[in-house]
Amino acid sequence: MKIYLLTQTACVGWDTYSSCVVIAASERDARRMHPDGGDLLPRTINEGDGPWGVGVSWPDDPDEVTVTLLGEAHDDHYEARVVCASYHAG
Numbered sequence: 001m002k003i004y005l006l007t008q009t010a011c012v013g014w015d016t017y018s019s020c021v022v023i024a025a026s027e028r029d030a031r032r033m034h035p036d037g038g039d040l041l042p043r044t045i046n047e048g049d050g051p052w053g054v055g056v057s058w059p060d061d062p063d064e065v066t067v068t069l070l071g072e073a074h075d076d077h078y079e080a081r082v083v084c085a086s087y088h089a090g
Helices: 027-031
Strands: 002-005 015-025 068-072 081-088
Touching: 002 027, 015 027, 027 068
Parallel strands: none
Antiparallel strands: 002 015, 002 068, 015 081
16 A cells, blocks of 8 residues: 545635545555545535535546655555545635
């Protein structure tokens, strides 16, 4: 498992996530995680038409998420999950 930083600039303002750190098996899996819980797509957390709610709190297009590899988890027993997230409540 690897440790990734996910960032985005498509959804800005209040009630949005700007970034999160996740543990995932691959960059593809990391890119498809939502900072609100770590489940892979599809996931519905907001009302709306997109997989995550029309990009209200996080982009509904995984290609709008920037993924940076931070390192590797030392223990292979980690499950894919969000470690921490930056949320801008309003």
